[in-house]
Amino acid sequence: MVENIGTIFQWLIFLGMAFTSLLASLLVITRKNPIHSALFLVLNFLCVAVLYLLLQSQFIAIIQVIVYAGAIVMLIVFVIMLLDLEEELRSGLKLFYSKVIGGVLAVLFLIGIIYAVAGTSLTGKTGSYTPDKISANVKVFGEVLFTQYLFPFEIVSVLLVVAIIGAVILSKKRT
Amino acid sequence: MTIPSVPPVLYLILSGMLFTIGVIGALTRRNAIVVFICIEMMLNAVNLTFITLSRFLQSMDGVLFAFFVMTVAAAEAAVGLAIFVMIYRSRETINVDEVNLLKW
Numbered sequence: 001m002v003e004n005i006g007t008i009f010q011w012l013i014f015l016g017m018a019f020t021s022l023l024a025s026l027l028v029i030t031r032k033n034p035i036h037s038a039l040f041l042v043l044n045f046l047c048v049a050v051l052y053l054l055l056q057s058q059f060i061a062i063i064q065v066i067v068y069a070g071a072i073v074m075l076i077v078f079v080i081m082l083l084d085l086e087e088e089l090r091s092g093l094k095l096f097y098s099k100v101i102g103g104v105l106a107v108l109f110l111i112g113i114i115y116a117v118a119g120t121s122l123t124g125k126t127g128s129y130t131p132d133k134i135s136a137n138v139k140v141f142g143e144v145l146f147t148q149y150l151f152p153f154e155i156v157s158v159l160l161v162v163a164i165i166g167a168v169i170l171s172k173k174r175t
Numbered sequence: 176m177t178i179p180s181v182p183p184v185l186y187l188i189l190s191g192m193l194f195t196i197g198v199i200g201a202l203t204r205r206n207a208i209v210v211f212i213c214i215e216m217m218l219n220a221v222n223l224t225f226i227t228l229s230r231f232l233q234s235m236d237g238v239l240f241a242f243f244v245m246t247v248a249a250a251e252a253a254v255g256l257a258i259f260v261m262i263y264r265s266r267e268t269i270n271v272d273e274v275n276l277l278k279w
Binding site for chain 2: 025038044056059067083102113117159163
């Protein structure tokens with residue numbers, strides 16, 4: 001029993017975070033006020049960050065909290081407060097045929113995913129990054145990023161510059 | 176007896192469920208910002224899949240892919256929200272049913 005205590009905690013954390021993130025994402029798509037949606041989105045991101053910690057990717061977990069739950073949601077909340085979205089509250093969430101059909105197709109998609117995942121075990125080629133090697137997370141990450149993935153890294157820097165220029169030009173007052 | 180640790184199947188099913196909830200939200204909501212929030216949620220679910228497979232196949236590539244997805248999501252957030260502000264300035268609404276022309 002004593003040697004199982006770590007595994008029991010792992011299960012408890014996984015189940016708690018899984019249910020909390022599912023609940024938070026359901027609340028995101030059902031709340032009428034967009035501010036509430038954005039704040040439940042933060043809860044969802046934080047739960048997924050804890051799952052990343054459980055999967056031993058500390059660096060991605062921290063980036064998730066800083067970039068997603070910090071920067072992106074802050075931008076979203078800022079824009080929601082900038083715009084006046086009262087009319088959405090009155091119109092509400094009406095059901096149309098297109099929404100019902102879309103929902104049914106999405107659920108079928110989920111069933112397809114579960115069918116594809118549940119029956120088979122992981123068949124990919126196992127790499128060389130064992131958990132104790134990954135525990136030096138940022139160092140390994142940087143090594144791979146600046147050697148094997150150097151070209152995508154440069155592309156991403158160009159992409160960020162383009163995004164900055166695009167955002168500035170779009171939000172500039174037209175003369 | 177020893178209890179087995181959390182299998183990768185559960186992580187994959189969880190991320191599939193999060194993705195599906197995001198799809199349903201993006202299809203049913205009419206506020207453009209909420210649609211945008213749902214798209215971020217879907218990107219996040221895909222990231223969870225990448226990290227899970229990278230952990231259980233002991234490869235670093237999935238972590239790198241999640242990193243790049245996050246970068247693209249940040250760029251998309253900046254440009255997308257600027258577009259929403261501009262649409263709101265010219266049309267006084269960001270309801271996606273009413274914004275159906277590319278040029279007005």
